[in-house]
Amino acid sequence: MRHQTALAAAAITAGLAVSMSAPATATTARTAPPSPSPSPKAAAASADRLVAARAAAVHASPKDDIVRRGVTTGAGGLQYVAYDRTHAGLPVRGGDFVVTTDAAGNVLGTTVNQSAPIEVSTTPKVAAAKAGTVSRGRLAKPTRTSAPALTVLAEATGTGRLVYETVVDGTNADGRPSRLHVLVDAKTGKVAQQWDEVRDVDDDRSYYHGGSQQPTNIATTASGGTFSMRDPGRPGISCGNQSGTVYSGSDDAWGNAGGSNLETACVDAMRGAQAEFDMAKGWLERNGLTGTGRGWPMRVGLNQANAYWNGSYANFGRNSSGTRQATPTDVVAHELGHGIFQVTPGGSGGSNEKGGLNESTGDIFGALTEWYLNEPRVSEQISGTTALLNYDPPDYLVGEEVDLVGRGPIRNMPNPSAISGHPNCYSSSVPRMEVHAAAGVQNHWFYLLAEGSNANDPGNGRPNSSTCNGTSITGVGVQKAGRIFMETLNLKTTTWTHTTARRASLTAVLNLVRVGKATCTDFTTTRAAWTAVSVPASSGEPTTCTG
Template sequence: MRHQTALAAAAISVGLAVSMSSPAAGTAAPPAPSPSYKVDRARAAASADRLVASGAARVHVSPKDKIVRRGVTAGAGGLQYVAYDRTHDGLPVRGGDFVVATDAAGNVLSTSVVQTAPLSVSTTPKLAAAKAATVSRGRLAKPSRVSAPVLTVLAEAGGRLVYETVVDGSSAGANARPSRLHVLVDANDGTVVQQWDEVQDADDDLTYYHGGSQRPSHIDTTASGSTRSMRDPNRPGISCANQSGTVFSGADDVWGNAGGTNMETACADAMRAAAAEFDMSKTWLERNGLNGSGGGWPMRVGLNQANAFWNGSYANFGRNSANTRQATPTDVVAHELGHGIFQNTPGGSGGSNEKGGLNESTGDIFGALTEWYLKEPRVTEQISGTTALLNYDPPDYLVGEEVDLVGRGAIRNMYNPSAISNNPNCYSSSVPGMEVHAAAGVQNHWFYLLAEGSNANDAANGRPNSPTCNGSTVTGVGVQKAGRIFMETLNLKTSTWTHGTARRASLQAVLNLVRVGKATCTDFTRTRDAWTAVSVPAASGEPTTCTS
């Protein structure tokens, strides 16, 4: 009763703020498959609004809160995800966002809420904004610009007042990388509460990773008069450029020389991988483009570092430390664009260090999904009487094994994360504070067990056996279904994302998929078994039963 009274005092905004990308002139997206259901986005939004306004959903609203609907995201089987933000006493609330899931007809299925209590916090700071800016500037080695601090409420218990500041610049040293660092400074005592970087790094055309000079691989390019350019006409937004952002173009449609140091070849590899990820997302995951609105993102090659990164707007690719190959194999390209998918699902990419690890794992998962969708061969052929190894990036659950980024083979292992740099196979209290690429191991291991199980016994084809943390035997659901479950989990993501909330959301995601005929209760059990097998404990409020 108290909850309903508080909610009645909050305003529900019914204006949608949906980001839509406009295709470039003369381009057209591949035709969408005809579904067996009719999606009613307006009814989904209206049903979610009524649920929130009724007080039936436990979204923990206080009298000073305002709830604002931000958009509706489409999922598999006609599932719709209505995302909400909130303000408190006129200030943005980080961690107060939530998602309401409906079926195609707009019938509410579930909610995803992380905030645990109504907010009750003073919005008057004791610390001057200028002091917060100074603290934030000191968190980056070479700052070039500091934004004006914005007062924000963190949804921790009854709330915490902070300044959020964005610091642009770079790290120090010969291999300095760009940075766009978000820093949250306590508005009362000046301590740094959280920080995260928008820039996420990786540690008939001639491609290097898709057949080499002996087996040219086709990429889609755009014609304008007598000039061709590396812009995909069928997948809006996808293009490839040099470091200054100039898209590669030429008088013909032949690109590169299949060499590991040629930039046109690097772009051909990147375009091939991006197109595969775009098509996989549509065909396997029923996502509308990489960004959820029918589009993708630009890419650049030629970064003079043994690295690749996503900067919030485009993916940038360097080369290996030996300077013999560019960092554009399928899984590395799909990893960086996978950060874009994480950013463009509810809850965005900003947040805690633990969320950063889950973001890195998301990139690895999309890399694996794209490799398995493309399913290139593992071949050695006789060409002109000579045995020749053709360059491909066949599917597996290793990350970056083809580029050999720093001379030690793969940079991460999903079926046995501890095999590389002793990254964790199992969740523990130390994981949330770990370096994010190492922390990716736990969710990577979960995904492998969900897809292939613990006893796949097919190492020759990229599917070896995998140890479990509790000695259990786990049966997989297949890589395509595992990808669909993971995508629907991301569609329930909130701004405060942890391994526990990911586990809870994944179980709810399976139940939603069961409701629309895209999963079974067996999938529910196997999803839960995989989380338990990597030592992620049951989360408060997670579903415990499934009924078909």
């Protein structure tokens, strides 16, 4: 055991716009060799010119200002230029959009959710104090409330809605921490939307990566004779206690492989985070977890059968029996996957349906990281708490190794309905479901995309998976499925639903075809997988691919 020691956005002219939404009819994809040197400056310049020349395409009103947020590089040199907007000086939630270019900066397309320019009075009829009171009432024990801020809510249809946005910190009815965003209609005083920044799973000697007989080598930092659990090559990744103090000491030997040992929990957390970082780079061509070469800190020792992402770090507890910490690969990558969802265009705030897609995103990154590590399928226990050759092998189950509440996995991607109340297929009730249950639909889509309906390899984590329409699907492989999903997230906007995710994923595949990273068969499979989980086609989605 070791002692703890302390250790430019560019503004675009008002009223300007963006180009073409996803094509409503046929789309031709041409294959071109990717550039080895993507140019963010060229991408930004091309996108800015497009925005300045095509105001109608982004439904900009004369009172809008459009601001470029940044450029993210994806697979094959694809570049994503993200924009926000204000209206009459107020921030617009849901007014964001993304312009996609190739490596040379040639514009390929855009994603825009607004269907009309904003036309709304910015004079409230409800006092800010009233909005604050309504917002505080959404938590059982509020401890801190931000000043209500007037904001324009741009929904997928309509001309906008004036709301107050308030952030309430505290605990919810079951005692779990919460950082709740509440949007109160400034005309009626009723709650328009709310979402929680805290995302949970309710979902060297490691416990989950070899146990007591197989040392796990994690990257740590040495300075002046002191070692700390900070990754020197993956900036931002660290692990410490509940106060945020990073574990440190006089040697570089960590943990004892015990299921209740917190230093061991950090070994597992670091191993999972480092693998996810490397997977993002090697499989998805993403620059770290953040897209800018960094990761996030982690904490262990939470005294709950839970783990969560709070908007800036991941926090890990233990199972309900207290015998294991909640730090297997898929749980660690799930929580950090919420961070990826948060920093990709469109952020993580929004509707309940978006929350379900966010939970699914965490599950998908958990599965991707497990398959990237590809650990062996052996597990033996000594005295119930010390692991011998204990691993977290790849599969599409969530949290099965930690046994969080004594019932095995908390989600099942090939067959979500194996967990009570989790749907395999999309329906009108899914957008209103509890977010962990609602994750089932996109999880099922990802499994079908990666492995297909007839993988027939249950002993190696790839069971057969029934489709909702009785069709048979051949998967594209987990790595390619991950790349398609990552490029879909790079097209995400604030308003995010199952149908917009479907549309964006098809656009993402076509972009990958253009840079030689996918085929038209991948396009067909992506579309078939969405149809197989009953997510309907949306207006304006691509329908044709010719490579």
